[in-house]
Amino acid sequence: MAYHPRAPDHNATTEETSQNRRLYNPYQDLNIPTKAAYNLPTSPEFLFPEESIRQRRSWGENLTYYTGTGYLGGATVGAVVGFAGSVKSIEPSDTLKLKVNRILNGSGLSGRQFGNRCGVIGLLYAGLESGMIAYRDTDDVINSLVAGLGTGALYKAASGPRSAAVAGAIGGVLVGFAEFGRQASKRYVHF
Numbered sequence: 354m355a356y357h358p359r360a361p362d363h364n365a366t367t368e369e370t371s372q373n374r375r376l377y378n379p380y381q382d383l384n385i386p387t388k389a390a391y392n393l394p395t396s397p398e399f400l401f402p403e404e405s406i407r408q409r410r411s412w413g414e415n416l417t418y419y420t421g422t423g424y425l426g427g428a429t430v431g432a433v434v435g436f437a438g439s440v441k442s443i444e445p446s447d448t449l450k451l452k453v454n455r456i457l458n459g460s461g462l463s464g465r466q467f468g469n470r471c472g473v474i475g476l477l478y479a480g481l482e483s484g485m486i487a488y489r490d491t492d493d494v495i496n497s498l499v500a501g502l503g504t505g506a507l508y509k510a511a512s513g514p515r516s517a518a519v520a521g522a523i524g525g526v527l528v529g530f531a532e533f534g535r536q537a538s539k540r541y542v543h544f
Contacts, residue, residue: 409492412483416476423475424468431467435460478504478528494532501528 375395399405410418439459443452482500486492505524506517 412479412487415483416479419475419479420472421475424472427471428464428468430471432460432464434467435463438463474504474508477507478524481507497528497532498525501525 397405409415436456436459439456442459443455447455478500481503482496485496485499489496502521502525504521506521508524509516509520512520
């Protein structure tokens with residue numbers, strides 16, 4: 354006795370066959386004669402209605418994003434800087450094996466150092482920005498600027514109050530430029 358699946362009823366007016374769904378057939382590329390189709394949503398689904406209103410990442414997603422992006426970007430820049438320094442320090446009497454070893458060690462050392470520094474800066478920024486959003490219960494430019502100021506100050510706090518103040522000012526200015534660029538790109542660049 355063979356199993357013969359029924360074709361889906363396309364005339365049904367249930368919620369599953371609304372405008373925002375598409376038909377999905379997992380067997381379409383296998384050349385199997387079947388009509389099995391699954392009705393999948395085309396927009397994100399949320400467990401609670403409050404989640405659909407919020408138009409930003411959660412604090413955990415924010416923390417992961419900034420820390421990971423900072424580490425990856427810093428490690429890449431550090432590896433390039435380490436590669437350039439290692440190539441400059443190669444001596445003419447070095448063998449090929451020694452040259453490769455020197456380049457790999459220099460790239461790895463600088464990559465780790467830059468990556469860890471940028472990852473910590475991303476971690477501090479994400480934590481402060483998410484804390485400001487939770488405290489003020491609004492998401493605007495002020496949260497980002499305060500997070501930039503606080504990140505710079507906290508990152509250099511062990512170097513003394515003067516270094517912390519300068520680093521905080523630099524962090525605030527950098528975040529200010531980033532926010533200005535983001536607002537300008539929203540206004541003048543259309544995708």
